[in-house]
Amino acid sequence: MFRKKKNQELDLTQKEPCAGERRKFLAGEAVFFSPKPMPAYHLKSEDTVPSSEILEVNDAYMDIGVRCQGKAFQVQFGLVSINAVSFVALLILTHAGFFYGGPFLDAFLRAFNEIVFGISIVYLLLAGIVWFVIIKTSFEYARQRPIRFHRQRREICYYPDGRTTPVIAPWEQIVSWVALSRGTTGTNVMTTYTFGMAIPTPDGKDYWLLRQPVYSVGEAQRKWETMRSYMDEPQKNWPRSLPFIKEDRAMFDAERERIWAKFKKGPRKWLSFKFTDPADSYFTLFCYYFYHILSCWKIPYLVSEWTDSLNKKPLPENINEWSQPLPKNEWQQPSEALLTQRTAIKKHYEAGGNLTNFLQTKH
Template sequence: MKQALRDGQQDVDLVGQPPQAGEVRSHVGGEVLFFAPKPLPTAKISEGGIGESNQIIAMNDVYLDFGQSNNGKAYQVQVVQFINSVGILTMLCIFLLAAHLNGNRYGTEGMFWYYLIELMRTELFVWGLLCFTELIGWFAVVQTTWQKSRQRPIRFHRQRREVCYYPQGSDTPVIAPWEEVIAWCGTHQGFTGDAIVNNATFGMAIPTPDGKDYWVLKKPVMLVSEAQRTWEVIRCYMEEPAENWAKPAEPETTKTFENEREVNWIFFQRGPKHWFKVDFFTPYLSYPGMVGYYLFHILTFWKLPYWVSQWDQKFTMASYPPSIEAWSQPLPPEQWAQPSAELESQKAALKEHMAAGGTLATFYQANAGNKQGELSNHIECHSSK
């Protein structure tokens, strides 16, 4: 990333043409809506805060570590093990059937075991393919953990109103002012060869030490509202009182599996129980559902995926150097950094604008005269919910 953000098919200049919160910039195939600098809310905050977020690694009254938790790692391992377990069972069934048919054909005692052993010994290609598939799956499991460990979480210091990040693969921390962070949601269309698909991205650009460029974090999201929520997790922590903060999601451990199994069993015992109602997410509703639930976990080696998830959590939790640990310490209230007068003025005006039914994009449009694009309509729909 040098001087411009590439989102979709066209560069969006961040240095030569600094963005403003609420600004919508069009590019070939899509748009970019900026949430910051001068971080502004994207919607009215609902009562009770934002709920849980699996992107919060650690959080207290002083700082928030934003990154990627181990949620989903157990499922990744389960997919790998399930595919290979089904493959092995399928081949064993084929070998057993072939040995049975050959044994009956010749009618000689002991021919079944002879043919079974011969098939398993001679079909080395099949066993090699299954082993190769297993290795590929576990390579993906380890590689994603390794990649995550190479990028430390971004630390947001609430009291200092500063951000600490590590450039990709670097061991040198960089600290930047919070209000200078650029955040956005970008949309663009892609062509798969058969259909046109819409893609969304959440991104942040944090100034480099010389102030001439930006370090960029980009994260694909399913919906524009997901990018909006990701931003609000960070912004609410830095700008809003504690009752509006998101809560960290519990990390995946073997205890997660034990609790889930216990809950399913309790609900199954209480009933009602059905014979033909099967739902992967609520297996306790039926007998086949519970049989499938236990069979799935047996084929995926029971607690193994959750042991791997625990390992992922420990391996990727890189420690910070003493200088950053000192920087992360709480400050006396009289030393807390305060929002800029410009930000306070914009927030007050935006809250009044939103109370009247407006949005961040229409607020910018009213103040800067920019044309509102399609992306701002997505935000407006989400904000009105």
């Protein structure tokens, strides 16, 4: 989900930021959402949107992370690329068989002997690159552990720098921001946006930094509100998790049976280019099967299942215990400073203000 960086651009250790602060750095500026955790905009219950980053959410905790999504397509794309080389080589050999003249089989074998070594080298090179990328990205996915937000304890659990030992940090001490960086290509000025979080180390002297590229300030605000609304808002304002379709062999079989049943039901055309609906014609159905044959049928889904299983490591026993719900009388409450500031910023939003001018107008 995030790319980890050292605390270089934003000097958080020398001067702790506060919500609403704008801080300039070498290539741009950042606007902070916390600490204390403040809403990024005037929140309404109808503003809550589903998030694909929510892995699990319940009354006690919420997990934010990445799903094993798109792995099957990655494998399909790689296998189609390398198997297309074999298919093109077969077409070349077939053409060469006619070109050489004489009995077709003899000419085909002569052409095969002449180019088989070069084709084999190219195929093995491509296959090695493709499978290296597939396996590398699978293990990178497995090393990414979710961040767990415990609402009742008002703490978060994270795994710094890919370590297996988690660290617990107070929610109200989390630093979050959206950064706008400007650069030039020589002819144009480009603006990039980054959503960032800084989680304090146990000794309180430094931060573990996480940064994720986003398309806009609005996307960064929605990411922040996904976390903050769960931790600080009533249940009606909690974020929702998007339904997750697991990319496995069962999904492939079910989709193939659906397409075949629809094709048999008809009406059937001979030719169409509606590739989003393989059952639309004989041609699109042929392309569907040909594509999956080139991508080795169920192998991409088998790899997806394997990749998904890599990430299902059991949590340490102390984190399982930490994740359990608490009796209501033991729930940690927001600090008075947070409640005071949150009341002030909600009034500020209702008056038409925004986060960036909150510090200038608050009393």
